[in-house]
Amino acid sequence: MAHHHKQNYHTKSGSFLSKVTNTFATIVMTVALMWGLQACSNVSALRFVQLSDIHFLENGSNTTFKMIGESPRLLDDAIEQINEQKDIDFVMVTGDLIDKPLEKELKAVLPHMQNLNYPWYFAFGNHDRCVGGYLDTNLYLKMLREANPDFTYDNPYYSFVPKKGYRVIVLDDIITKEITSQGYIDEKQLKWLKRELDRAKNDTALIFMHVPLIEPFASPNHRLRNASQVMGLIESYKNPIGVFQGHYHATRVVQHENVLYVNTPALVSYPDAFRIISVQNYKDKTVFELKWFETREKTIQKMAKLLVIASSIYTGEENERNGVYEIKK
16 A cells, blocks of 8 residues: 555656646747747838828918928927837838928928938929929939938939838839829839839838829829829739828728738828838738827817818728738738
8 A cells, every 4th residue: 555655656746747847848938939939020020100291391371271381390290209109110201291392492391300210211292393493303312312311312213121021112103294293103113113023022012102003082183194004013913012102191091912002191281190000021921000190289180170171081991090901921
């Protein structure tokens, strides 16, 4: 009986030891797994701001639609909010940084932009240059390069890799040879875009432009003339692609399989908002999380709302303001 009891004791202590060992192994594995996941997610997460249609004018007056007179205050508030954020990889202005294409206006807005704590980049809008005007592409880019150490480009369309697994592609879809609010991308730039998409086919491509490929609402005077051609090229690729656009001052998000089209509202007109976008690459999917930030200048925002007829066109649906979108790989 005593012998049997002893044997039982050994079995119990054995099972106790194996439990401790198993628990310890589980903890080690969990920690390793968590660390691995964290390391993996830190490498692959990207966070950026899209700021659109600022229409800065140093001494402007409000119009029937835009709070031009308040544009410096709206911009300073957005910059303050962006600087309060942690882990922003870059800020992208998708056009109409200034309202009138004058050198003095670009000179006046750049000190505001220099207050950003994060690298910032720029895509041309239809208000930034004028046909036959002095503030042409070369002068504009030269002034950006001089004021912004992160902006090193001498071409109005360009690309860069902000982090491993991502390629940013900035397009210039503004017509500079005639007075129009419509957009167009010529053959030379389309060939360049194809080369860039070829280079990005194993990554997540993030495309930025002013005139959108998908209109948030019909406006023949503002559309991209060869939108279907450009969309055809982009949608012929199967990797995750995000397309970020402005121009219409309206909010809309449309997903076509592996391509997410995001229209972001204007800072200068209601709802006076911008976006922060987080992108996370996983093995089998890429997840885009859109977050919405409105101006804290509430009095200006209330005035801006009075100027628009159907405010819901500009604010979009809740999931178009704050939404999570998955692209399967």
